[in-house]
Amino acid sequence: xxxxxxxxxxxxxxxxxxxxxxxxxxxxxxxxxxxxxxxxxxxxxxxxxxxxxxxxxxxxxxxxxxxxxxxxxxxxxxxxxxxxxxxxxxxxxxxxxxxxxxxxxxxxxxxxxxxxxxxxxxxxxxxxxxxxxxxxxxxxxxxxxxxxxxxxxxxxxxxxxxxxxxxxxxxxxxxxxxxxxxxxxxxxxxxxxxxxxxxxxxxxxxxxxxxxxxxxxxxxxxxxxxxxxxxxxxxxxxxxxxxxxxxx
Amino acid sequence: xxxxxxxxxxxxxxxxxxxxxxxxxxxxxxxxxxxxxxxxxxxxxxxxxxxxxxxxxxxxxxxxxxxxxxxxxxxxxxxxxxxxxxxxxxxxxxxxxxxxxxxxxxxxxxxxxxxxxxxxxxxxxxxxxxxxxxxxxxxxxxxxxxxxxxxxxxxxxxxxxxxxxxxxxxxxxxxxxxxxxxxxxxxxxxxxxxxxxxxxxxxxxxxxxxxxxxxxxxxxxxxxxxxxxxxxxxxxxxxxxxxxxxxx
DNA sequence: ATGCATTTGTTCGTATGTATG
DNA sequence: GCATACATACGAACAAATGCA
Numbered sequence: 001x002x003x004x005x006x007x008x009x010x011x012x013x014x015x016x017x018x019x020x021x022x023x024x025x026x027x028x029x030x031x032x033x034x035x036x037x038x039x040x041x042x043x044x045x046x047x048x049x050x051x052x053x054x055x056x057x058x059x060x061x062x063x064x065x066x067x068x069x070x071x072x073x074x075x076x077x078x079x080x081x082x083x084x085x086x087x088x089x090x091x092x093x094x095x096x097x098x099x100x101x102x103x104x105x106x107x108x109x110x111x112x113x114x115x116x117x118x119x120x121x122x123x124x125x126x127x128x129x130x131x132x133x134x135x136x137x138x139x140x141x142x143x144x145x146x147x148x149x150x151x152x153x154x155x156x157x158x159x160x161x162x163x164x165x166x167x168x169x170x171x172x173x174x175x176x177x178x179x180x181x182x183x184x185x186x187x188x189x190x191x192x193x194x195x196x197x198x199x200x201x202x203x204x205x206x207x208x209x210x211x212x213x214x215x216x217x218x219x220x221x222x223x224x225x226x227x228x229x230x231x232x233x234x235x236x237x238x239x240x241x242x243x244x245x246x247x248x
Numbered sequence: 249x250x251x252x253x254x255x256x257x258x259x260x261x262x263x264x265x266x267x268x269x270x271x272x273x274x275x276x277x278x279x280x281x282x283x284x285x286x287x288x289x290x291x292x293x294x295x296x297x298x299x300x301x302x303x304x305x306x307x308x309x310x311x312x313x314x315x316x317x318x319x320x321x322x323x324x325x326x327x328x329x330x331x332x333x334x335x336x337x338x339x340x341x342x343x344x345x346x347x348x349x350x351x352x353x354x355x356x357x358x359x360x361x362x363x364x365x366x367x368x369x370x371x372x373x374x375x376x377x378x379x380x381x382x383x384x385x386x387x388x389x390x391x392x393x394x395x396x397x398x399x400x401x402x403x404x405x406x407x408x409x410x411x412x413x414x415x416x417x418x419x420x421x422x423x424x425x426x427x428x429x430x431x432x433x434x435x436x437x438x439x440x441x442x443x444x445x446x447x448x449x450x451x452x453x454x455x456x457x458x459x460x461x462x463x464x465x466x467x468x469x470x471x472x473x474x475x476x477x478x479x480x481x482x483x484x485x486x487x488x489x490x491x492x493x494x495x496x
Numbered sequence: 497a498t499g500c501a502t503t504t505g506t507t508c509g510t511a512t513g514t515a516t517g
Numbered sequence: 518g519c520a521t522a523c524a525t526a527c528g529a530a531c532a533a534a535t536g537c538a
Contacts, residue, residue: 054526055526069369070371076503078535122277194492196487212446212533239443243443
């Protein structure tokens with residue numbers, strides 16, 4: 001019910017400090033004080049412009065600053081949102097999905113997207129050290145933390161080397177337990193290759209991320225204690241909700 | 249409906265992902281994995297069409313994509329050639345820019361984009377373990393391999409802890425030598441955090457990458473042998489020309 | 497599938513204040 | 518005083534992404 005120009009919020013007039021900077025500070029204090037819930041939506045740029053009695057450009061300049069500081073994220077067509085704490089994916093030799101999530105005090109869950117046998121493409125074959133076209137088992141899994149999707153993982157297993165892996169995956173619906181069932185009590189990450197690319201429409205929908213945000217795209221090779229390759233995985237994580245951290 | 253008798257290579261069937269895109273990914277993995285030598289010639293379009301069991305038009309669409317990404321170059325009447333600037337960035341405790349480039353048999357060079365003193369933003373302050381607003385020196389550098397830009401790095405140094413770092417950087421125009429000059433004979437990478445985001449127009453122009461391709465965005469903390477933080481760095485790499493590889 | 501409303505992203509143009517020489 | 522450069526701020530219009538009916 002703001003009348004046409006009247007009820008602009010009083011911003012502390014400070015000598016020489018730019019308007020947009022004072023607006024950024026005002027919003028920052030609301031965020032860090034907890035007055036705005038993490039993940040919550042900020043008012044629209046137009047609404048903020050009305051509230052502070054400035055042009056939309058000025059608000060945008062302030063939001064840009066907050067975004068640069070990582071306090072908010074801005075999504076075209078949707079709005080601006082208070083940043084949630086990001087999930088660091090600590091890459092270590094023995095990183096497991098559910099342990100990762102629980103270390104962040106969230107509840108891991110998941111959904112099997114696909115389970116089938118197929119012939120290795122050149123990429124998968126080279127990752128597993130098999131010849132092109134060898135039989136592999138694909139286990140595709142959507143990972144969630146507190147119900148929010150945070151990863152799509154495609155796990156490839158050498159069918160010949162791991163007899164019964166298909167049935168084990170169907171029964172267990174989880175990688176670590178299925179590997180245990182076929183005699184792999186433990187496995188280690190040998191290498192991780194990280195790049196980024198834009199999501200396909202399906203990936204964006206599954207991960208509940210805008211199509212304009214890149215995915216982290218990680219290829220892993222896992223070996224058993226003897227050094228034999230037991231799995232080749234391709235995982236996709238939505239940025240900036242997930243970040244990959246290497247700590248030697 | 250497989251082609252006339254020939255054994256077409258199995259391509260990972262992914263829901264809704266176009267054929268040409270999957271072919272492009274297959275070729276991309278062969279290139280970045282090093283299975284195809286840099287500068288080497290790809291099979292002819294006809295040969296690729298036969299291998300994947302598709303029409304030559306479909307292969308051409310895939311090659312066009314790879315060319316746009318800078319992974320190959322196509323020369324009329326001669327063939328397609330693997331680009332020579334695809335680099336794996338192997339993350340180790342003592343990764344140095346010029347050594348990284350030289351390990352790929354390229355000539356490292358660089359250009360200083362900026363050198364100035366400023367007050368630490370919250371992100372930089374937390375990376376360096378300083379209080380907000382402490383004086384830091386920013387050294388911004390464009391890295392090139394054989395003349396092609398492959399990184400933008402922003403190096404932040406604690407001004408109070410490293411007396412004379414500003415002058416050392418101005419004189420040496422390089423991080424390692426400047427640190428030597430202020431008494432840091434050696435430094436180690438403590439942690440690396442990787443995420444991805446879209447480039448700004450300036451970043452895209454500097455890195456000679458399309459604005460539609462994400463950047464890998466890496467934050468590093470470097471410490472001296474006593475464990476004191478001496479540098480906080482933010483590096484931006486163009487995908488897929490650069491990939492980050494972690495091998496424990 | 498299509499169109500519409502909402503919201504952010506981009507690009508014009510204009511005006512003002514401040515610092516510099 | 519004057520010219521110039523730069524940052525700030527406002528206004529308008531359109532483009533692009535999203536969500537919904």
